[in-house]
Amino acid sequence: xxxxDVLADPTRxxxxxxxxxxxxxxxxxxxxxxxxxxxxxxQHLGVLVGGGVLTVRRAGTQRIYRLEPASLAEAxxxxxxxxxxxTRVLDALETALDEDTP
Amino acid sequence: xxxxDVLADPTRxxxxxxxxxxxxxxxxxxxxxxxxxxxxxxQHLGVLVGGGVLTVRRAGTQRIYRLEPASLAEAxxxxxxxxxxxTRVLDALETALDEDTP
DNA sequence: CCCGTTCGTAAGTAAATACTTACGCTTACC
DNA sequence: GGTAAGCGTAAGTATTTACTTACGAACGGG
Numbered sequence: 001x002x003x004x005d006v007l008a009d010p011t012r013x014x015x016x017x018x019x020x021x022x023x024x025x026x027x028x029x030x031x032x033x034x035x036x037x038x039x040x041x042x043q044h045l046g047v048l049v050g051g052g053v054l055t056v057r058r059a060g061t062q063r064i065y066r067l068e069p070a071s072l073a074e075a076x077x078x079x080x081x082x083x084x085x086x087t088r089v090l091d092a093l094e095t096a097l098d099e100d101t102p
Numbered sequence: 103x104x105x106x107d108v109l110a111d112p113t114r115x116x117x118x119x120x121x122x123x124x125x126x127x128x129x130x131x132x133x134x135x136x137x138x139x140x141x142x143x144x145q146h147l148g149v150l151v152g153g154g155v156l157t158v159r160r161a162g163t164q165r166i167y168r169l170e171p172a173s174l175a176e177a178x179x180x181x182x183x184x185x186x187x188x189t190r191v192l193d194a195l196e197t198a199l200d201e202d203t204p
Numbered sequence: 205c206c207c208g209t210t211c212g213t214a215a216g217t218a219a220a221t222a223c224t225t226a227c228g229c230t231t232a233c234c
Numbered sequence: 235g236g237t238a239a240g241c242g243t244a245a246g247t248a249t250t251t252a253c254t255t256a257c258g259a260a261c262g263g264g
Contacts, residue, residue, distance in 0.1 A: 001115075003181075004106065004109050004110060004115070005110050005112075007106050007110075007181075008106060008107050008109075008110030009251090009252080010107075011252085013103075013106070016184055017184060019188065020183075020184040020185070020187040020188040020191075021187055021191070022191075023188075023191045023192075026210080026211090027210075027211060027212090028209090028210065028211080031211095036252090036253070036254095037253075037254065037255080038210095038211080039211090039212080039213080039253085039254080039255085039256095040252070040253055040254075042211065042212060042213085043212090043213090043252075043253085044252085045212095046212080046213095058261095060209095060210085060260095060261060060262065061209060061210040061211075061260070061261045061262070062209095062210065062211085062261095063210080063211065063212085066188075067184070067185070067188040069184075069185035069186075069188050069189055072181045072182070072184055072185040073181070073182065073185050075181050076178040076181035076182045076185070079105075079109075079174045079175070079177050079178035079181070080174070080175065080178045081122075082118055082119060082122040082169070082171075082174055083122070083169070083171035083174040083175050083178070084171075085122040085123055086121065086122040086125075086168075086169040086171050087171055089122070089123070089124070089125045090125070111221090111222080113222085128240080128241090129240075129241060129242085130239090130240065130241080133241095138222090138223070138224095139223075139224065139225085140240095140241080141223085141224080141225085141241090141242080141243080142222070142223055142224075144241065144242060144243085145222075145223085145242090145243090146222085147242095148242080148243095160231095162230095162231060162232065162240085163230070163231045163232065163239060163240045163241075164231095164239095164240065164241085165240080165241065165242085205264100206263105206264095207262100207263090207264085208261105208262090208263090208264105209260105209261085209262085209263100210259105210260085210261085210262105211258105211259090211260085211261105212257105212258090212259085212260105213256105213257085213258080213259095214255105214256085214257075214258100215254100215255090215256085215257100216253100216254085216255090216256105217252100217253085217254080218251100218252090218253085218254100219250100219251085219252085219253095220249105220250080220251070220252090221248100221249080221250070221251085222247105222248090222249080222250090223246105223247085223248080223249095224245100224246085224247080224248100225244105225245090225246090226243105226244085226245085226246105227242105227243085227244075227245100228241105228242090228243080228244100229240105229241090229242085229243095230239105230240085230241085230242100231238105231239085231240085232237100232238090232239080232240100233236105233237090233238090233239100234235105234236090234237085234238105
């Protein structure tokens with residue numbers, strides 16, 4: 001559920017889209033896609049890793065980031081669960097109304 | 103996608119859970135479930151409505167809030183789309199590796 | 205063994221955010 | 235019309251957040 005906190009920032013969402021599309025990327029490659037400074041992106045990457053959305057792997061001097069789809073799925077499950085719970089309540093409410101007005 | 107911005111706050115997520123579970127509630131009923139002041143919850147409700155997550159309806163002096171499941175579904179779709187895109191890239195990468203090492 | 209690349213961290217700052225108390229506007233009811 | 239209930243808004247404040255520049259550590263290549 002912490003993925004929802006982490007994905008509040010639009011820059012971090014763009015990083016996720018980048019990695020979902022292009023596969024693995026190192027820090028400078030990611031930072032190159034943004035107008036912000038490299039340290040700014042580095043901090044975002046740290047937040048994303050902390051939230052379990054990304055994982056890092058070292059390769060020489062590089063740090064290679066990749067997506068952790070399980071965390072996205074977890075957040076998505078929470079959203080769909082809430083939506084389903086509500087529609088279930090709504091259905092029950094409507095059938096109750098139908099019974100009241102036969 | 104704006105739902106992800108809005109759902110970053112844990113209090114707002116609790117409000118969503120509340121409405122998903124209990125159906126429609128008015129402002130004071132929602133505020134009663136939290137330790138924060140009523141104006142604080144009122145502001146959160148405004149943010150949720152602004153983000154399309156909730157809708158309001160007036161009934162006398164009361165404002166009755168209900169969930170808008172479409173917005174949650176939209177955010178959930180974005181999450182699952184990213185996860186799927188990444189797993190597709192991953193699969194393509196693995197099959198490419200298999201072809202390289204026959 | 206030095207040097208360039210890669211990258212995170214430190215320190216500082218401006219802006220956004222979540223909260224508080226105080227106030228005012230509706231609507232309902234007698 | 236007066237009064238109470240319900241609720242949003244204003245104003246102010248403390249904390250968080252996202253950014254910047256400056257610096258330092260780790261690895262690889264000549």
